[in-house]
Amino acid sequence: MLVTGLEILKKAREEGYGVGAFNVNNMEFLQAVLEAAEEQRSPVILALSEGAMKYGGRALTLMAVELAKEARVPVAVHLDHGSSYESVLRALRAGFTSVMIDKSHEDFETNVRETRRVVEAAHAVGVTVEAELGRLAGIEEHVAVDEKDALLTNPEEARIFMERTGADYLAVAIGTSHGAYKGKGRPFIDHARLERIARLVPAPLVLHGASAVPPELVERFRASGGEIGEAAGIHPEDIRKAISLGIAKINTDTDLRLAFTALIREALNKNPKEFDPRKYLGPAREAVKEVVKSRMELFGSVGRA
Numbered sequence: 001m002l003v004t005g006l007e008i009l010k011k012a013r014e015e016g017y018g019v020g021a022f023n024v025n026n027m028e029f030l031q032a033v034l035e036a037a038e039e040q041r042s043p044v045i046l047a048l049s050e051g052a053m054k055y056g057g058r059a060l061t062l063m064a065v066e067l068a069k070e071a072r073v074p075v076a077v078h079l080d081h082g083s084s085y086e087s088v089l090r091a092l093r094a095g096f097t098s099v100m101i102d103k104s105h106e107d108f109e110t111n112v113r114e115t116r117r118v119v120e121a122a123h124a125v126g127v128t129v130e131a132e133l134g135r136l137a138g139i140e141e142h143v144a145v146d147e148k149d150a151l152l153t154n155p156e157e158a159r160i161f162m163e164r165t166g167a168d169y170l171a172v173a174i175g176t177s178h179g180a181y182k183g184k185g186r187p188f189i190d191h192a193r194l195e196r197i198a199r200l201v202p203a204p205l206v207l208h209g210a211s212a213v214p215p216e217l218v219e220r221f222r223a224s225g226g227e228i229g230e231a232a233g234i235h236p237e238d239i240r241k242a243i244s245l246g247i248a249k250i251n252t253d254t255d256l257r258l259a260f261t262a263l264i265r266e267a268l269n270k271n272p273k274e275f276d277p278r279k280y281l282g283p284a285r286e287a288v289k290e291v292v293k294s295r296m297e298l299f300g301s302v303g304r305a
C-alpha cells in the first residue's frame with residue numbers, strides 16, 4: 001500500500017530498525033525493489049532523484065506510484081535530493097508521498113526558509129518532508145575538530161533546524177558520502193556525533209551515502225570488464241550501530257548500480273550473439289533484487305510489514 005515516508009520511518013525509529021530507500025531509474029530496478037520488499041515482508045521507500053525523473057518521466061513516476069498502491073507491503077514514493085520548490089511541486093503533482101528538499105549547501109537561514117516553504121506545501125497535501133543539515137563528506141578520523149564541525153551536522157543546530165522548519169525527518173552528515181569512493185579502507189563514521197544529534201532530534205534520521213560497495217561486487221564488476229578505482233563503502237557494523245543510535249532511513253544507490261551493470265556486462269561477454277534485452281536485463285534485475293534483500297536483512301526491516 002502507498003503510505004507517507006513518515007508513516008514508515010516513525011515506526012522504524014521507535015522500534016529501532018532501518019528502512020531502505022532504494023534509488024530506481026527504470027522498470028527493472030522498480031520491479032527488483034518491490035519484489036524484494038514483498039518477499040522479505042519489509043516496508044520500503046522507492047527513491048527517485050531528479051535525474052531519474054528526467055530520465056524516466058511519466059513512465060517511471062506512473063509505474064512507481066501505481067505499483068506502490070498495489071504492493072502488499074507499505075511503500076513510500078520519495079523525491080531524492082529535491083533541489084528546488086518547483087521540483088518538489090512536480091513530485092507532489094505526480095503523487096509522491098515523501099519529498100526531500102536539499103538546501104544543505106546553502107547557509108543555515110536559507111536552508112530553514114526554503115525547507116519551511118516546502119513543508120507548508122507538502123503538509124497541505126498530506127506528504128511528509130526530508131530535509132538535510134550538514135555537508136556529506138568523507139572525513140578522515142584525524143581531521144581537526146573545527147573542520148569536522150564545519151562539515152558534519154551540528155547537534156544543537158539540528159534541534160533548532162527541525163523546530164523551525166517542521167520537517168519530518170532529517171538527513172545528517174556524520175562521515176558518509178555519495179558514490180563508490182567513500183574514503184580509504186573503512187570510512188570514519190562519527191557515531192558520538194550521531195548519538196548527540198539523536199538525543200536532541202526525536203524525528204527519524206536519514207543516512208545518505210550508505211552503500212557498502214562490497215569487495216566481492218567490486219571484483220565482479222572489474223572481472224566483467226568494468227573499470228573502478230580504490231572503491232570503499234560503509235562497513236555493515238557502522239550501519240547497524242547508526243541504526244541503533246537513531247538512523248531510520250538508509251539510502252542505497254551505488255550498490256544497486258554496480259550489481260546491475262556487472263550482470264549486464266557478464267551476460268553480454270558470455271554470449272556476444274545475444275541481442276534480446278530481456279536476456280541481459282533479466283539477470284541484472286535479479287542481482288539488484290538480491291542486493292536489496294540483503295540490505296533489508298542488515299537494516300532489520302525483514303518481517304516488519
Ligand SMILES: O=C(COP(=O)(O)O)N(O)CCCCO
Pocket residue numbers: 023049080081177178179180207208209210211212251252253254255
Ligand atoms: O545517498 C544516496 C546514495 O548513496 P550511495 O552512493 O552510497 O548509494 N542517494 O541520495 C542517492 C543519490 C542519487 C543521485 O545520484
Ligand code: NA
Pocket residue numbers: 021047079080081100130251
Ligand atoms: Na533522500
Ligand SMILES: [Zn+2]
Pocket residue numbers: 081178208209251
Ligand atoms: Zn543522497
